[in-house]
Amino acid sequence: xxxxxxxxxxxxxxxxxxxxxxxxxxxxxxxxxxxxxxxxxxxxxxxxxxxxxxxxxxxxxxxxxxxxxxxxxxxxxxxxxxxxxxxxxxxxxxxxxxxxxxxxxxxxxxxxxxxxxxxxxxxxxxxxxxxxxxxxxxxxxxxxxxxxxxxxxxxxxxxxxxxxxxxxxxxxxxxxxxxxxxxxxxxxxxxxxxxxxxxxxxxxxxxxxxxxxxxxxxxxxxxxxxxxxxxxxxxxxxxxxxxxxxxxxxxxxxxxxxxxxxxxxxxxxxxxxxxxxxxxxxxxxxxxxxxxxxxxxxxxxxxxxxxxxxxxxxxxxxxxxxxxxxxxxxxxxxxxxxxxxxxxxxxxxxxxx
Amino acid sequence: xxxxxxxxxxxxxxxxxxxxxxxxxxxxxxxxxxxxxxxxxxxxxxxxxxxxxxxxxxxxxxxxxxxxxxxxxxxxxxxxxxxxxxxxxxxxxxxxxxxxxxxxxxxxxxxxxxxxxxxxxxxxxxxxxxxxxxxxxxxxxxxxxxxxxxxxxxxxxxxxxxxxxxxxxxxxxxxxxxxxxxxxxxxx
Numbered sequence: 001x002x003x004x005x006x007x008x009x010x011x012x013x014x015x016x017x018x019x020x021x022x023x024x025x026x027x028x029x030x031x032x033x034x035x036x037x038x039x040x041x042x043x044x045x046x047x048x049x050x051x052x053x054x055x056x057x058x059x060x061x062x063x064x065x066x067x068x069x070x071x072x073x074x075x076x077x078x079x080x081x082x083x084x085x086x087x088x089x090x091x092x093x094x095x096x097x098x099x100x101x102x103x104x105x106x107x108x109x110x111x112x113x114x115x116x117x118x119x120x121x122x123x124x125x126x127x128x129x130x131x132x133x134x135x136x137x138x139x140x141x142x143x144x145x146x147x148x149x150x151x152x153x154x155x156x157x158x159x160x161x162x163x164x165x166x167x168x169x170x171x172x173x174x175x176x177x178x179x180x181x182x183x184x185x186x187x188x189x190x191x192x193x194x195x196x197x198x199x200x201x202x203x204x205x206x207x208x209x210x211x212x213x214x215x216x217x218x219x220x221x222x223x224x225x226x227x228x229x230x231x232x233x234x235x236x237x238x239x240x241x242x243x244x245x246x247x248x249x250x251x252x253x254x255x256x257x258x259x260x261x262x263x264x265x266x267x268x269x270x271x272x273x274x275x276x277x278x279x280x281x282x283x284x285x286x287x288x289x290x291x292x293x294x295x296x297x298x299x300x301x302x303x304x305x306x307x308x309x310x311x312x313x314x315x316x317x318x319x320x321x322x323x324x325x326x327x328x329x330x331x332x333x334x335x336x337x338x339x340x341x342x343x344x345x346x347x348x349x350x351x352x353x
Numbered sequence: 354x355x356x357x358x359x360x361x362x363x364x365x366x367x368x369x370x371x372x373x374x375x376x377x378x379x380x381x382x383x384x385x386x387x388x389x390x391x392x393x394x395x396x397x398x399x400x401x402x403x404x405x406x407x408x409x410x411x412x413x414x415x416x417x418x419x420x421x422x423x424x425x426x427x428x429x430x431x432x433x434x435x436x437x438x439x440x441x442x443x444x445x446x447x448x449x450x451x452x453x454x455x456x457x458x459x460x461x462x463x464x465x466x467x468x469x470x471x472x473x474x475x476x477x478x479x480x481x482x483x484x485x486x487x488x489x490x491x492x493x494x495x496x497x498x499x500x501x502x503x504x505x506x507x508x509x510x511x512x513x514x515x516x517x518x519x520x521x522x523x524x525x526x527x528x529x530x531x532x533x534x535x536x537x538x539x540x541x
Contacts, residue, residue, distance in 0.1 A: 126404045136402060150403060258541035273407045274449055282539050
């Protein structure tokens, strides 16, 4: 199924979780992996009921994460939800067999009634290369070869393929096939322009992660992506862009900063070994900063500004990083459903002429 | 505060001698702080390969994590071929971008020739600036003749090292207070 974004419906709004499993800095306590996974499924259910468009789960194999088997978690999400699209953010395609990934996500598509998507990335932390038996020196080549094989499996039910990192495929029928015949497959892009260029060259949809910084920087990356796509014979108008980043809503921006900062700072210390500088975080509430943190009205204005600058089709919010208590996530979803989503949809919808 | 004194060479003895003196002086006169001496010659270091510093194991992981956990880094480096030694550059390469943010870094340099006395300005300070260190601007430049065996026999060098320590501690204290003040302003 080709991705169809209906401009009449306005900007799509989704949630993503990396599946991190970290202590709540307020208490120092960490819930069990079992509870964390149940809460992720519950979060997806609430997002679905609230009318959000998209929910996705990440794959990380390092300590401090619980969704290594993200496709399995997603199948539970699919079963628990009705409307919302279900995806990975991201599947680490470099260290996976694209055949198995496709089998998993095509199955997810059948379970969910055609709601599955794949976002394929190459991992920011590289411990999983050793864990899964890959050589870090092949970091770039593994990603490109496996990503392209995944695209080929999506295009062709019967695959003939030969490459460096996997046994050849001869007249191989990759089954099951998804409901619409193909799956939406996106490329995950982090902070480097080089990655955006590569996505543009391949002419595949791009999910752009942005932790913080000026909208103008990320606009530059999106522009480069679309220009590169056009230079390589792809129609940028048919290539959706999704942006992904931190989100937290509270009564005021000051309260939002106060509530969220310890989670981001302490969580990043554990997962990356460095915290998030407070000075940079404080700038997050600026209307031209990509972090969607603030009061409902401030967030609406930020998202509308980002939409105007980026022209993206989908925004996905990360609101659960670093042991955020579940009640807080519930509150976020209530405010999204009650205030943010109606306004965002209203003002990003292309009026039927 | 956590202080790491790093001897950034695996050859020769001058840098190690100056590093030892610095670490011992700190332990003796500033016992309230936690001082660790890391002499690269004593560790089996791997080359940086781009992974997160938390993913290095053994000595390499220990060195990277000790530096990341420190508040003050006192760096000793000789000058080789008009630059810092590869082993020291490798230590920087293990670290993430902005690794030295909120850390105070002081330098003591040993060299066989006075002709090298501006090398730290053009070779070492740009690296430290890139990593966002608060640099103690004045460094201690030590020549061969100030050593006898492994001892520093030049009183002027001892005094300058003591002032480097004093400046680093003072700056670290001041920056910590600035952060506190800023934190109050931020209110989160």
